Structures are given as structure tokens and as C-alpha cells.
Amino acid sequence: MRLGKPTHLGGGLFLLVLVTLGLILPTYWVYLLSTVAITAIIARSIGLVTHQAGIITLCQMSFAALGGWAVSYLAIAWPTAPFPLLVLIGGTVTAPVGLLIGIATTRVRGVELAVVTVGFATALDLVLRQGSFPGVGEGTPVIPSAPFDDPRWFFALAWALLIVLQIGIRALSRSVHGLGWTAVRVSERAAAALGVRVGGTKTSAFALGALFAGIAGGLLAGQYGLLTTAVFTPLTSMVHLVTAVLCGASVFGGAVLAGVFVVFIPELLRRIGLPLDAANALLALGAFDVLRRGGGGLVEKLNDQLQERAFRNTRVTCQLLPVSDERLQVGAMQPDGAALQGETVKHQTLQAACLHVDNLTVAFGDHRVLEAVNLTVEHEEVHALIGPNGAGKSTLVDAVTGFLPSYEGRVSLDGKPIERFGPRERARLGIRRTFQHVHAIDAITVENYLKLAAGAAGSERIPAVREFLDLPDGGVPIRLMDVGSRRILEIAGALASKPEILLLDEPAAGLGEAESRALAERVRQIPAVFGCAVLLIEHDMGFVRVASTRVTILDDGRLLTSGAVSEVLDDPRVIAAYLGQETAS
Amino acid sequence: MLDGIISGLVSGSTYAILAVCVVVLYRLVGVLNFGQAALGALGAYVCYALVGAEVSLALAVFCGLAVASVTAGFSGWVLARWLGEPSAIARSVGTVVLLILLLTAGFRLFGDSPRAMPSLVPEASFDLGGVRVSLSTVIALLVTIAIAGVLSLLLRYTQLGIRLEAMSERPLTVQLLGVNSRQLAVGVWAATGLLSTLAMLLIAPTRNPTFESMSFLVVPALVAGLLGAFSNVWIAVASGLAIGAVEGAGARIEGLADYRGAIPFAIIIVALIWLRRREVWDAAR
Structure with a gap:
């Protein structure tokens, strides 16, 4: 990391100061400084x-x-x-x-x-x-x-x-x-x-x-x-908590500052003849001020500012440019080509659909959100799932990814039922999703997010993913990125985990016109480049037409129709029932 | 044993009233108030200080209730003003700050020695099926049930209750609809300050606690609130009474008596493991 050198220098200086203080200070102060460390x-x-x-x-x-x-x-x-x-x-x-x-x-x-x-x-x-x-x-x-x-x-x-x-x-x-x-x-x-x-x-x-x-x-x-x-x-535990909040104790400097405050504020009060318990009140008020301002404790904030300065001249967004298919084939497919061929062979022998949803019914109380929905996503296709708000699209994603406490019907991956698995196991099996609301973790860097998302799959696919989606430098903290770029980063993380199927919940929300189109092109390429199927929820019909090959329409929890994109989206019934409203609005 | 349970119901009533305050505040304002009991302790101690200064009991009680409500209302205003938007976690740490400040102030004003507290209820007891029941136990129970009943009716059936409920769900939306949510929050805070003082006045004569130990009576109340998932007033009341009863029974058992204060923690762990045996996911998509 670019901050590496000064950090080492600072660490060396810090040690030097410590050793000097430990050697020259009177015993009383050495004692106090030990308490600071504790x-x-x-x-x-x-x-x-x-x-x-x-x-x-x-x-x-x-x-x-x-x-x-x-x-x-x-x-x-x-x-x-x-x-x-x-x-x-x-x-x-x-x-x-x-x-x-x-x-x-x-x-x-x-x-x-x-x-x-x-x-x-x-x-x-x-x-x-x-x-x-x-x-x-x-x-x-x-x-x-x-x-x-x-x-x-x-x-x-x-x-x-x-x-x-x-x-x-x-x-x-x-x-x-x-x-x-x-x-x-x-x-x-x-x-x-x-x-x-x-x-x-x-x-x-x-x-x-x-x-x-x-x-x-x-x-x-x-x-x-x-x-x-x-x-x-319990009261001292509380005082330590508010001090940690005040100083920002998730970083070393913040923890040391917390030690300094807890030890030296009472010492100072004692010397000027004020009651010692006023220290607790001072620390509590300081913590309140930090909470009021938001954005972390004193040292955490300082760290953030240094980081912002370090990345002032670095690109912190995903710059998705419209690109030709050839560039994608040559540029990004190569690193993963071998793995992809292996997967293709495996799929051909299996003959089962990538994701199969059979007779899925979900009810919240008396209200049926989904009713006997069937859906099949083949290997290496981008399958769009569209429908008006409240049609049950996100509920279907929740059911498939294991976030619903219960549902009726069957969901299978590669022909194998997955009912007995929870969300984490399903993610490990290769069902990955993104969320309507961005959940990219703002406290960590792009590189660390990809590492976390890839998990057991290891980091080998990360370079290919990074190039495919034009991610910023790995050291960039996610909090400096805009919402659209974070959304793309979430897709990148999911791809890095080598999923079997990727469920994208409104990936284009928050993106500009050009970016949205460029992302649609990338999504279309995902099956060919990464050997994984995509189930795409999106309201932008332009996006759907570019990205997907087949489409399923949900309306009020029921399956309206399903088929090739060009046929379904031009079906007068569909236009009347759904797309008409969409164009009108 | 039964004597222990009955006498524990006075403490139980205090826990229950405090728990109701915690639950109502959490439901309506979205703040888990660690300082709930400390606010009540402030009111109670003001009352006793005035009684000590030869002020009549009625006036002293009135002043105690008034000081606690004003302090609570002011705290609520400060939290709504400056911590209205941040996460529930930030707001809860905010009430930890409140608790520390109240404890510091309480220590300055009233010292840390326990003092004898006059009882609001005349000393009297009667025999019920072989068990001695004191009048204060009966009154404490009646007060608890009355408070819980009135509050739950208020929440369910009045315009005010519905507005308040909406406010905690979507503070900004409600504000846009023209409801002054900050004013409402201050009102709820002030009411819980008053009720907490009442709860403290009930328990104090049986325990003669210090300001600090009184302030930490919030723990059994929080436990009781947690058992009702901070949403169900009646489960909170029942849990508060049950914790008091178990403590009372524990006090009569050799070897357990000294550790009866640890009972809420034992209850909470067992109950949570049972209540949360199924996986439930946080916030929506």
C-alpha cells in the first residue's frame, strides 16, 4: 500500500519515543504509562x-x-x-x-x-x-x-x-x-x-x-x-466503551489515545483540585459529540482524512465504457478460459438446468406473495425476471438464496435440491446475489472486499473480474466510491467467488444512462466469460433487451409468461399488462 | 418460599414499570434507554432530599416527579436533536452517555451512601391463605397493571398512539406529513421519566438503595423488555414480575441468596437460546 513507508517510519519513531520515555521518566510516570498501555x-x-x-x-x-x-x-x-x-x-x-x-x-x-x-x-x-x-x-x-x-x-x-x-x-x-x-x-x-x-x-x-x-x-x-x-x-465498562467511541479504538492510535485519556484526565483533575469523577462526565460528553458528528472517533477520523488525501488523485469509480465483444473475449476471457472449458464439459454431462424453481409458493400470513411459480435458468444464459413493483421478484430471490424462513415448492441447483441449506451454504454452493440496496462494506478497501467475497474460491479470479468491470485500484477505500460503483463492486465480488448462478437485484439502479448500457453489455457477457448463469431483475427494459436472452414475467405473484426476450417483450398481452404502464410512467 | 415470592413482587413491580417505560420508549422513539432507572433515581432522590429538608411528603413527591420528567424530556430533546438520524447503536450509546452523566451528577448531589426512605404506602399487611401480604405489594401490583393497561390502550386505540408508532417506523416521513416528531419524542421521554420515578418510590423503602444501585435496576428491566423483544408491553410486565418473584424466592434459599442479583442474566441466556432457536434475518433487502 502507498501508505506503507510512512507507517513504518512512524512505527519506528513511536518505539524510539516509548523506549526513551521508559528509561528517563521518573518511576511514577512510568507507572502511569504502563496503565495507559493496559x-x-x-x-x-x-x-x-x-x-x-x-x-x-x-x-x-x-x-x-x-x-x-x-x-x-x-x-x-x-x-x-x-x-x-x-x-x-x-x-x-x-x-x-x-x-x-x-x-x-x-x-x-x-x-x-x-x-x-x-x-x-x-x-x-x-x-x-x-x-x-x-x-x-x-x-x-x-x-x-x-x-x-x-x-x-x-x-x-x-x-x-x-x-x-x-x-x-x-x-x-x-x-x-x-x-x-x-x-x-x-x-x-x-x-x-x-x-x-x-x-x-x-x-x-x-x-x-x-x-x-x-x-x-x-x-x-x-x-x-x-x-x-x-x-x-459495569459502570467502568461503560466508561471504557464511551472512551473507545470518543477516540476511535478500532485503530492503534485511537486505542492508545483512549488509554491516555482514561489515565491522564483524572490525573490532571487531581492536580487542579477538581473531583475525579468529572473525568467520566467529560469522556461521556466527548463521546456524545463524536456520535453527533458521525464518521467515527477522533483518530479514526484523522485516518480517514489521511486516506482521502492519499487517494485524491486516484480514480475511485468504476469506469464502464461501451466496449466491443472482441475486447472482452481477448482481454478478460483468457485468464479464465481453462476453468470455463472444464465447467462446460461438466454441464453437458449433467444435462440438468442450472437453477430450477418448481411450484414455489410463499405466503406472509394470509397474503400469498408467490403462487406456484416455475422458473428454469439454463447454464450460460442471462434470464431476466421482470414485473411491476410488488410482483414478488425480490421474494423469489430471497427464497432461492435461502433468506426466507419457509416456502413451499422446490429449488434445485444443477438438479440437486437445496432446501436443507441456509443462505451461507447456498452462497458456498455457488448461488450468489446482490441486493437492491447497496451493502458493499464502506470501511474496507476494494481489494479486501473482493478477497472477502471470493472467500474459499481464492483470489485467482480477482484480476479477471477487476479488468472485466473496470474497478478502481485495489487500495481504494469503498467509502470513497459512489453508489453506482459500489453496486458494480458487489457484482464483481459475487463473480470472484466463481458462482454457478448470479442473482442480480436491480443492478442498474443509480447508474447513469451510458454506464447502465455498458453494464448491460457486461452482464450479457458474464456466462461466456465466467461460465455462470445470471438471473436478472431489472425495471429498465433497455437493459433487459441488451443483457438477457430469455425473460420471465411475474405479475402479482403469478407467472404471466416466459420465453425469448424478443418474443415476450413484443407480446401484446405483456405490453398491455405490464410494459404499457412502464412506458406511461 | 411463597413468602419470598410475594415479597419479591414489590421489586418485580418496579422492574415491570421500568420495563414498560423501556419498551414504550423503544417502540415509539427507537431509543433503548440505559438511563431509564437513573432518571427515576434522580426523581426519587430529589423527593427524599426534600423530605429530609422538612418539606411535606406530597410536595416532595410532586417535585421529584417534576424534576425527573423535565430531565427526561430534556434528554429526549437532546437525543432527538443531535442523534435523531444515526443508527440505533449510536442512539443507544447516547443513552449510555446519559447514564454516566446522571451517575456523576447523582454522586455529586446525593453522595454514595444509602439513605432510609419513607414509604408512600402505610405499613400494613394482611393474611391471605397463610401468607403474609403487605399493603405495599398490593398497591405496587395495582399500579403496575394500571400503567401497563393504560399505555397499551393508548397505543392501540388513540390517534396519538398510532402517530407515535408511525414515528418510530419512519421518523422522516412522519415529519413530512406535518407531525412534530421531536415534540412527541420529548413528551414520551418526559412520561417515562415520571413513571420511572414512581417505580423507584415503590421499591426504595424496601431496599434503601444508593443512587448508583438504583440506577442499575435498569438491568432487570432491560432483561424483562428483551424477553418481550422490546415490543410487547404485557410480556415485559410479566417478565419483570417474574424476575422479582424469582429473586424473592432465591432470597429464601440458602447458598443462592447472595447471588440472587445474578438471576436476570441466567434467565436471559436461557430464554434467548429458546426464543431465538430459529434463524431470523435482519433488515430488509
């Missing part, structure tokens, strides 16, 4: 759970309490153990608790999940208050093993752990699994359509967040010696 680890865990995975967590300090409890216990039971090992064990035993809460709440989302976390925080607080932390009753504090009993070594340990955890989480955030966190935050539905395991993704965020917080709690045990429940109340 708090930054907690802030980063909130950055992961709340900013990246979109779950409001009000229990990070409870996880920290578990880590602290484990370290306090082990310090007594196993006095000779090296302190860093104890801290790691503290984190490791906390992670399964996060995992369990994650598993139990797989189907819960949004604010409801926040209620679960505050419930956990309150319950644990009460349980902890009944006893005390190990060693507190007898007055035996946790003393970190040498050399970490020296504040400067402890400082080195705290910051080293923070940096190692940050490097780990950064790498993980760019893997297919980690990109799933962001996908789940934006929309669970869209994430599942990309083949992301929604429950597992949320659970892993919880578990990793618990691991981080547990490690921080273990460090706190060494820092304070004797822990009290007052450090880990």
Missing part, C-alpha cells in the same frame, strides 16, 4: 467488538476481572511461575467465557446484544462482591516475577503485549475471517450472502475481545497487587 488493550478489545463487529459491549471490564482473578489465583498457587506466562493464561481462560456468551447469543443482534452484555457485567459484579479477589483477604499481593517487579520492566511488558496484540489483530482483520467482522456489522444478511458464517464471526469477535480484556486484567493484577471489585464495575 487501558489501550481494553480499548482495542472494544474497538474489535464494537467498532469492527458492531456489537455494543458493556462488559469488557468484567472479562478483565476474570483475567485478573485468574492471575491473582495463580500467583498464589504457583509462585515461581514467570509473570508474563500468568498473564497469558489469564487471557486464555477468559476467552472461553466470551466464546460461550457469543455462542449463546448467536441469533441476537444490535441493542439486544448490548443488554446481554450489561446483564453479564451486573451478574459477575454481584458474584465478585460476595467474595474477594484471591490474596486480598490474606493481604498477599500479586508480585510479578523478576525482572517485571521493576516498574520499567513492567512498562516494557505492558507495551510489548499491546503492540504484539495489535499486530496480531491487524493481520487477522485483513484475513477473510476478520473481514467478516466488518461485513457482519454492516448487515448480517449481506454477510451471509457473501458466504460469511455470521454466528461464528460474531462469536470469534467476542472471544478475542475477551482474550484481550483478560490479558489486560492480568496485567492490572500485577500493576495493583491487590484487586478490588471497584475497578471492574
